[in-house]
Amino acid sequence: MKILLISSEPVDYTIAWANGLAPHAEVIAILPRQRYDHLREWIDPRVTLMLIDWPRTRSLLNIAFLWQLTRRVRDVQPDVIHLLSNTTVWLNAAVPFWGDIPVVTTVHDVALHPGDRETARLPAWSSRLMARQSSHLVVHGAGLKSAAEQVFRKSEGHVHVFQHPGIARYAQLATRLGLSRISAPDAFVVLLFGRIFAYKGLSTLLRAEACLGDRIPNLRIVIAGRGDNPDDYRHLMGDRARYDIRHGFIEDAVAAQLFTDADLVVLPYDEASQSGVLHLATTFGKPILATDVGELRATIEPNGLGRIVPPGRPDLLAEAMAELAADPDTRARLAANARAWSDGANAPTTIGQSATALYRQLAVPSHVTPPN
Incomplete structure (x- = not known):
């Protein structure tokens, strides 16, 4: 089972999620070099890191970035792609080029928090579009599941609840x-x-x-x-x-x-x-x-x-x-x-085991790696 993680932030969540999956699946993570290079020691060595230059949101270099990213996706040929946040604007333009590979996106916040100036800098349509064009969503609670189904127009069975893993x-x-x-x-x-x-x-x-x-x-x-x-x-x-x-x-x-x-x-x-x-x-x-x-x-x-x-x-x-x-x-x-x-129950490896079971259910048959 080959899982491709793509993320810029949250950094600690990304590391915990990747580490939790590492014992259960083949994990490749495409991450911004400038955010994660100095944190390599905290990432499980079983995770294959692909650190790339990740432009700022307003940079025209994002066009070349998306071409490079899509090329890497095609090279990896994952069974599932998991975007660990829905707040990267330019990724919206890349998803249609990834073919029939299931895309899962983690939605940390269904609605913008009052006074959150950092997240408010991003256009609201962008996070909604990423969630809506993803095959499945992950949220961190039953209440968030109901809200996400409504806001992002997801039918039953397309929004999944996983606890936020421990940040160790x-x-x-x-x-x-x-x-x-x-x-x-x-x-x-x-x-x-x-x-x-x-x-x-x-x-x-x-x-x-x-x-x-x-x-x-x-x-x-x-x-x-x-x-x-x-x-x-x-x-x-x-x-x-x-x-x-x-x-x-x-x-x-x-x-x-x-x-x-x-x-x-x-x-x-x-x-x-x-x-x-x-x-x-x-x-x-x-x-x-x-x-x-x-x-x-x-x-x-x-x-x-x-x-x-x-x-x-x-x-x-x-x-x-x-x-x-x-x-x-x-x-x-x-x-x-x-x-x-x-x-125990909230350890990254515990969450990762459950997430891997979901990925196996979602994987397109042509992408599933045959058992040894």
């Missing part, structure tokens, strides 16, 4: 570097990590901190990632001295240290589909405190990963933070559940 490379890096906690032993460290845009609930977290007063001694809130600058919301904070703000791109080793230090990872989102941060945090065995948006409840509660509160309720977020800070036994139980889930 940061935990592996922490082990390789021998990282240990550097925060004060008596501090209670709450981490908000990732792209900090309006829908991520930054204001809810800041208001929750202000609600807490002195209920959590030695509280430290770490906010790390690119996007909106938390200091622009200083007026919402109760005590600015409690905050450690890392605004901008976070290097891998720094991210690994931040998750090593965290006692609790918070996802106070106002709106979401799923969260890659959740699937990173669980590989560190960190308990999660999240709001009831998108697929977060359906992921967290059945697997015992953390607590859920309503969105936009800083008072209830503060109450849950205080309860977890005062209950190390509960945090330890949630942490153990998180680690077991990330090593």
Whole structure:
């Protein structure tokens, strides 16, 4: 079974998905050289990498890029092509030239998140067209499946639910570097990590901190990632001295240290589909405190990963933070559940085995590799 993955981003998802497939199928990945060349060590050596120059969206070099890409597709002759995102504009023009090879596309977000300036730069028609002209779609939750069927006009059986696989490379890096906690032993460290845009609930977290007063001694809130600058919301904070703000791109080793230090990872989102941060945090065995948006409840509660509160309720977020800070036994139980889930049901190889079974169902008979 030969699977061709094509992706520019999300980078961590792409690596986890490719690594998960590697034990179960022959995997070839066509990826942007500038994004993945320095990450080769984190990609399973069983994956055949084809790193190519990937032009910017507005570049006319995309015409030559599509010709090169289509030539490689014809050379590889895969049984299935899986596009790991529907947000690459120019790939829409290439799909019709790939013949009868089934095309699967992962749709991470059926609708644009409020305030997501990065994704909003892409024309909305492009992501819709990619999804509609793909044979099948992958989404990361039952609610997203229903929405995708409607938005992208897919009939029953053409949208498939797979859990977002665990993102393990940061935990592996922490082990390789021998990282240990550097925060004060008596501090209670709450981490908000990732792209900090309006829908991520930054204001809810800041208001929750202000609600807490002195209920959590030695509280430290770490906010790390690119996007909106938390200091622009200083007026919402109760005590600015409690905050450690890392605004901008976070290097891998720094991210690994931040998750090593965290006692609790918070996802106070106002709106979401799923969260890659959740699937990173669980590989560190960190308990999660999240709001009831998108697929977060359906992921967290059945697997015992953390607590859920309503969105936009800083008072209830503060109450849950205080309860977890005062209950190390509960945090330890949630942490153990998180680690077991990330090593088992949510491990990339587990997801990859299920994905390979789907690919075998979808493959055109003339493309299926005969058994040995």
